[in-house]
Amino acid sequence: MPPLHSNPYDTAQPDFATEAHADAQLALTEGGLSEAQAIESLTRLWTLSNEREKAEWDRAIVEEQHALEEARQTAADAKECQCQQSQADKEATLAEEHKKHKSKFTPVPNAKVPVEPLCIPVRYALKQMESSSYVELYYFTNQGISEAEEVATTPSDGTYVWKTQEDGMHSLVEASSAKRGLKSDPLPDDRLTWEQFFEATPRMIRFMVRYQWPQGCIDMFGKFWLNIQSHPWRTSTDPFAKKALLSYQAKQHCIWHYSIGTPCGFSLAEIEEEVLKRTRDELAHSSFNAELSRMQA
Numbered sequence: 001m002p003p004l005h006s007n008p009y010d011t012a013q014p015d016f017a018t019e020a021h022a023d024a025q026l027a028l029t030e031g032g033l034s035e036a037q038a039i040e041s042l043t044r045l046w047t048l049s050n051e052r053e054k055a056e057w058d059r060a061i062v063e064e065q066h067a068l069e070e071a072r073q074t075a076a077d078a079k080e081c082q083c084q085q086s087q088a089d090k091e092a093t094l095a096e097e098h099k100k101h102k103s104k105f106t107p108v109p110n111a112k113v114p115v116e117p118l119c120i121p122v123r124y125a126l127k128q129m130e131s132s133s134y135v136e137l138y139y140f141t142n143q144g145i146s147e148a149e150e151v152a153t154t155p156s157d158g159t160y161v162w163k164t165q166e167d168g169m170h171s172l173v174e175a176s177s178a179k180r181g182l183k184s185d186p187l188p189d190d191r192l193t194w195e196q197f198f199e200a201t202p203r204m205i206r207f208m209v210r211y212q213w214p215q216g217c218i219d220m221f222g223k224f225w226l227n228i229q230s231h232p233w234r235t236s237t238d239p240f241a242k243k244a245l246l247s248y249q250a251k252q253h254c255i256w257h258y259s260i261g262t263p264c265g266f267s268l269a270e271i272e273e274e275v276l277k278r279t280r281d282e283l284a285h286s287s288f289n290a291e292l293s294r295m296q297a
Helices: 018-027 035-100 121-128 141-152 193-212 215-230 239-259 273-296
Strands: 159-165 168-173
Touching: 018 035, 035 141, 121 141, 193 215, 193 239, 215 239, 239 273
Parallel strands: none
Antiparallel strands: 159 168
8 A cells, every 4th residue: 555644636735824824834935035935935846745655655656556466366377277287186186087998988899799809808917918917828728728717707795805015015805806806816827738839829929919018029039939939849748848938938038028138138049958858857756755755755
């Protein structure tokens, strides 16, 4: 607000010829001015003072208007910022919702119900493929895919179990979820049958392509599994030799995922015969010890 108590534009000029201003007139006439000169001097002084007050009043009004405009602009900017933040929060929430519930926001395909059975692994396996992470071959076998479909189409029985999460915390989840979408825990790769191995590997290659794994990785795994399938030991009469191929595949497949990107990384393309022979010897030794323990029991 202006510092003056009243608007100087509303102040009327006093009549300095009246008795109310006699003392002011006397002070000037005693100095040698006539009464008319005294009244003229008082009038001139008041006019100068009033003009200064008007200028001060005008300046204060302008400053007040600027302050009000600045306050309005600040409020408008704050509101706009708040709106933008609110919109950003909504978009972030929606993006998180899309990420958590992809199927909820996926456009409906313009396609009929498929006549042939769908060969879709459980979501856990797909998530691992999407991130180029390790996943057991069992999820891509006929049995694994059949279990995934059966579990997905079976209503929950309401059974919950405690499960340890990736951060070490424990939480209650449905029993089917605890087994990653299967009826039971997946078979380790080294316990697969050769038929299951033949079922799983080409399917996993197709999903590698679908999830855009680096072509070098796809070629490496293709050569790796082809070398396992075509190895001379595949038709050996030595049961430990045939079993060693699956055990070698299982172990090296897993190790490759954990070592890639580190100084210890390697390629699976070529089979390391020395490691394969050691694997066969370890299997034979373990079988011998197990049989010996059974006979001594």
